[in-house]
Amino acid sequence: MRKLLNDPNDYVTEMLDGLLKAHPDQLASAEDVHAIVRADAPVQGKVALATGGGSGHLPVFLGYVGSGMLDGCAVGDVFQSPSAEQMLAVTRRIHGGKGVLYVYGNYGGDVMNFDMAAEMADLEDIRVETVLVKDDVASAPPAEADRRRGVAGMVYAFKLAGAKADQGADLDEVAAIARKTLAHTRTIGVALSPCTVPQAGKPTFTIGESEMEIGMGIHGEPGMQREQLASADAVTERMVAALLEDLAPASGDTLTIMLNSLGATPHEELYIMYRKAYDLLEAQGLKLHRPYIGRFATSMEMAGASITLLRLDDELKSLLDAPAHTPFFVQR
Amino acid sequence: MRKLLNDPNDYVTEMLDGLLKAHPDQLASAEDVHAIVRADAPVQGKVALATGGGSGHLPVFLGYVGSGMLDGCAVGDVFQSPSAEQMLAVTRRIHGGKGVLYVYGNYGGDVMNFDMAAEMADLEDIRVETVLVKDDVASAPPAEADRRRGVAGMVYAFKLAGAKADQGADLDEVAAIARKTLAHTRTIGVALSPCTVPQAGKPTFTIGESEMEIGMGIHGEPGMQREQLASADAVTERMVAALLEDLAPASGDTLTIMLNSLGATPHEELYIMYRKAYDLLEAQGLKLHRPYIGRFATSMEMAGASITLLRLDDELKSLLDAPAHTPFFVQR
Amino acid sequence: MATVSIAQVRGAVERVARALSAHKDRLTELDQAMGDGDLGITAGKMAAALSAYAADEPPDDAGAYVAQAGMALNRAASSSLGTLLATALMRAGKEVRGQPELAPDDLARMLRAADTGIQERGKAKPGDKTIIDVVHPAAAAFEAALAEGAELEAAAARMLAAALRGRDEVTPLRSRIGRAGWVGERTMGLVDPGCEAGIIILRAIADLPEETA
Amino acid sequence: MATVSIAQVRGAVERVARALSAHKDRLTELDQAMGDGDLGITAGKMAAALSAYAADEPPDDAGAYVAQAGMALNRAASSSLGTLLATALMRAGKEVRGQPELAPDDLARMLRAADTGIQERGKAKPGDKTIIDVVHPAAAAFEAALAEGAELEAAAARMLAAALRGRDEVTPLRSRIGRAGWVGERTMGLVDPGCEAGIIILRAIADLPEETA
């Protein structure tokens, strides 16, 4: 296990301890260290946004807690859902009187626990709306889009709904922006290596040195197929084609794009892929606005990358361009 | 080779092509795509800062070209020095009439080529000053500090000298800040896995699954010793001890710290290490200001991390806190 | 017919903890084949939480005792199965709130409540190839056995036999729910890890030996 | 004594290109042991640059031809050794600027200029265990042989012998310069990759066969 850690059981708790020591001006914990909130929570008179999920995906999830994005995050163990109790602790602490929006990935454990938390919050008269992220086109065909997993596209939902909440919108309006954003968001990933969950101590799956799996999920969920590693251009072409087929933008549309490393894949290779994606999309008459290239939703040290497309209209574009400031994401 | 690339010989050129397509508002090329400059270069009446070095270390080097930091960067092949010609092209294009400061890592190929470039620039009446980065304490004992390698600490030199240049200082003053910054900067790294240089097609070195090398350089240069991988706490403790011994800060001093992943090591583990470093430094009566935790100077997909300490006085602190904005580094 | 005391419930909690801990690796293996491979870790966490829970002196309310075991479980292990089992315990406990001991009929109602709870929380149905395909037939068989006048031990044996049949009947099918749902056809012929966990737990509760075949 | 024509210089450039390309793997291996393992890649780039350079018709200025080969080299391969060799060629060419052909004495001056250029650019000295420990004795031996009246071929053979001795003499020493300087004591007993590259190049220039022992 090529990892820097102490007792694997303390991995997340120690990580959070370091996080709170590093960013006391920006982050705080609510009751339990596994419930991370903005240091200035609750922001009165603003709809609060909460997310949650397993650890091991930084900056997803807690990395987007900060001004212009999320108010709080329930933090599970590596690749494990947090508990309903943690979610409730976050919900209570961030509620600024205008309700709370849950935005998180469509995974069984998370859904059940957030549902439990929402039921408990309801008993405390906190209004909660839920928007599930289901952007991974490889995880189910369009007819079963409701079964799709939530991956890197959630960052756009955090960003745009966060910007909307900052404008003073009410819960329904903020939820509507999150839904609209996600309705126009599609992601696909490719994995080249596994990662190691500290408590398991061994790789999540095995894959040959020169193999890849297109469509693999961020916890190593199976993709579309396992095959020989192809060139960056060929891989990018297939990924972009799958996204365009599903999103079906029209020539002249404006898209924003995210080239996301799953962890080990370096920035250099993301730019090589971006170059190809740019050429392909321009050739289709599509315009690109404000690309995000880097590590936005990772699987620890997994090698691989995902591409996300979001079709923008004027409203979404201006929300995307709004400033945001978290320990992991700064936009002027 | 678990990498997303096309022809290995095109790795850097395609990466730069993607970079310029992604950030046309911020970056441009000077003559050759391997010479990257600010889109608004030359900034008249400002001392210009240039760096350069091999590729494969993003955000080092070109990732710090932007407002508040560098004006230009000569880009070599992976782990290879750029040529004197590229450096000269950068120098010419960024010169805003107040001279050019070269700040780069102490590696033979880079030194020889930057020296050649400075000689050529001199023939064109461009005044050039040079400051070498030699922050890696593991690369030579204090008595031979002049032989030390330049690693992540260079980012502080870029940041602080860049901020000084923005204040309208002259070349000597900007160079003096770079020197003062580096006089108070020390770095040490630990590597857990190699990376693969595309053109070589195989790992730069071999290391056992449960081994580490403390003090290894960012191209796989040998460190102090190869040994069994220890706990994050034990590794951090040794790294911090080596830095403190060399830097010898006094109780009450303020330091800034950088926890830097060499590539594959995830953010989660950097925070686990930060937690320990924080506890150790606080226990010594040292104050920490504005920690940088993330990927600032990488070796592609190498697993491992480095820790950098910079002792701050009021002047350095205010320069550190100044805003900066590049495609890879945004500080408000 | 004999009733079950709170001390016996506590004994069952301890047995479940031991059984989950003993079968961690098997659950990891099954979950690796069609899920994310964490079920062994989850089982370990559940085992630790239940054994810590059982270490304390129980109250004299069997229903509260079972429900609170569910809450302890959710805090410790909130994966899909952890959450479903927590829900199952909470619902089962609620069913017999205030009772100092449990008659066989109470046990049948608890099993039924657990089944319903799992279905409501997880929104899956029998036949989707989940733990429901073990719990649902188990609850039905237990109820039927009691209705036919079987003793507790015999009813428990019939319950476990039904659970095993339930697991084996869905093994050839394609998983439709959760992570395994994404694996699609490749799940056909593979044992559902949640089914296996259900068997391990029911067998431990009933204090029956492992199958030998 | 015979002079060397520009066509012959061009032939030497081609031979150097072929030799560097042929020994890439050996150079990589040596550089892996005490450097960053890129010398084979550098050698490949130098070979490509030189063979592309030699493909064009040369001018009738042997000095300019050699100096420009150095510039082509620097553009293609700017690692330590690439830059030093580029400097060596530029200095050697400068030494005989304007000459359409080269006498043995010219060759001696060129070798001396290359040696001085490498030392000035790299700031290393003989004994630091670098390519200088091959080039410096080679230049001296070539000069001495000519002074003693040796024919070109014989002088070239003595030059190469001195180069080989120079390499072997520093092999037991500890490297003091560049990447190998960081490796410290572990370099003792290892062949310096730059020395080896120097031998490969000098042998190719002199058109001598490989050692057989």
Ligand SMILES: Nc1ncnc2c1ncn2[C@@H]1O[C@H](COP(=O)(O)OP(=O)(O)O)[C@@H](O)[C@H]1O
């Ligand atoms: N919605 C659901 N309803 C019923 N059972 C489910 C549901 N989702 C998952 N399961 C069961 O849980 C098992 C997987 O448990 P677990 O490893 O905890 O899931 P995950 O790691 O995906 O959160 C499956 O084999 C299945 O039996």
Ligand SMILES: Nc1ncnc2c1ncn2[C@@H]1O[C@H](COP(=O)(O)OP(=O)(O)O)[C@@H](O)[C@H]1O
């Ligand atoms: N300053 C120097 N002066 C003379 N020779 C040097 C110097 N630095 C390196 N060398 C030679 O270059 C060889 C390494 O070349 P190369 O692989 O290109 O270096 P690097 O990869 O470190 O840039 C060494 O073996 C040594 O012979």
Ligand SMILES: [Mg+2]
């Ligand atoms: Mg799981």
Ligand SMILES: [Mg+2]
């Ligand atoms: Mg090199």
Ligand SMILES: [Mg+2]
């Ligand atoms: Mg699982």
Ligand SMILES: [Mg+2]
């Ligand atoms: Mg080298």
